[in-house]
Amino acid sequence: xxxxxxxxxxxxxxxxxxxxxxxxxxxxxxxxxxxxxxxxxxxxxxxxxxxxxxxxxxxxxxxxxxxxxxxxxxxxxxxxxxxxxxxxxxxxxxxxxxxxxxxxxxxxxxxxxxxxxxxxxxxxxxxxxxxxxxxxxxxxxxxxxxxxxxxxxxxxxxxxxxxxxxxxxxxxxxxxxxxxxxxxxxxxxxxxxxxxxxxxxxxxxxxxxxxxxxxxxxxxxxxxxx
Numbered sequence: 727x728x729x730x731x732x733x734x735x736x737x738x739x740x741x742x743x744x745x746x747x748x749x750x751x752x753x754x755x756x757x758x759x760x761x762x763x764x765x766x767x768x769x770x771x772x773x774x775x776x777x778x779x780x781x782x783x784x785x786x787x788x789x790x791x792x793x794x795x796x797x798x799x800x801x802x803x804x805x806x807x808x809x810x811x812x813x814x815x816x817x818x819x820x821x822x823x824x825x826x827x828x829x830x831x832x833x834x835x836x837x838x839x840x841x842x843x844x845x846x847x848x849x850x851x852x853x854x855x856x857x858x859x860x861x862x863x864x865x866x867x868x869x870x871x872x873x874x875x876x877x878x879x880x881x882x883x884x885x886x887x888x889x890x891x892x893x894x895x896x897x898x899x900x901x902x903x904x905x906x907x908x909x910x911x912x913x914x915x916x917x918x919x920x921x922x923x924x925x926x927x928x929x930x931x932x933x934x935x936x937x938x939x940x941x942x943x944x945x946x947x948x949x950x951x952x
Contacts, residue, residue, distance in 0.1 A: 762835045766792060768800070769828045776802055776821045776848065780829070792841055800829050803844045811851045824931075826851040854931035859887055859939075861894060862924045871914035872900055875944070877923060887935050896925050899940040906950020914944075921948040 766789065770782030778801070785798045808816050821827070828849040831839070863877030880894040888894060904912040917923070927935070928942040 764833045764835060764837045764839060765830065766839045767828060767830045768792065768798060768841060769826070770798065771854070772821055772823055772825045772827050773797075774823060776808075776818050778802065780821070780827070780845075780848065782827060782829070787841075789839075792839060798841060800841060800848075801844045802848060806845050807847045809847065809849050811849065816850060821848065821850050824853055826854055856928050856930055857933060859883070859927040859929070859935045860924060861887070861896070862922070863894065865917055865919055865921045865923055866893065867919045869898065869914055869917040869944075872898055872902075874898055875917065875923065877925070888937075895937065896944075897938070897940045898944070902941050903943045905943065905945050907945065907947040908950045909945075910950050912946055912949055916949055917944070917946050918948075921946050923947070 770785040774781040780800045782798045787793050829845045830847040832846045860883045863880040866876035866878050869875035877894045882888040906912045924945040925941045926943040
């Protein structure tokens, strides 16, 4: 009799264990699955602040089948989220003309991708990086500080900026920084005839090179050797 009771208890226990096992079988986890979403995006440069729309230029489409136009006006609304490149929330007003922008749409499965829909998220990647132009050569004479210095045998980078080996007048200003070869600050008056100079112009993205630009930095590689 006692053995019968023990056997019955074991059977009941086995039955209780079997219930979670049954729930773990395929088909019992459907309520944990999420419907797939349709995600697509465009990138470009803001040509206007974000209001009810956001205008972009230099647009690239992902996937490419979204469009071909280099310009695009995107609809934004109360549901649109805004973030910076680190993913932190920002205000709509933070977006300014010239900023690099990523616009994302996340739509229910089955939605035909369209840039005509209100954007889900707008990511401000910040302004484009500046452009750098350089020239190196030999000082034709001591620099006339805040005015100019003349380079002989000039080499430009990129090479398309000027004629290799030419004489070049470089404009200097109060904003021009001077340094020795080790990067330490240098007085402009230290530049002497025959010194090897490296000139850098750093300008906002899209600025074409011109010798009318004031040099941003001048490095005298003959100074600060020790």
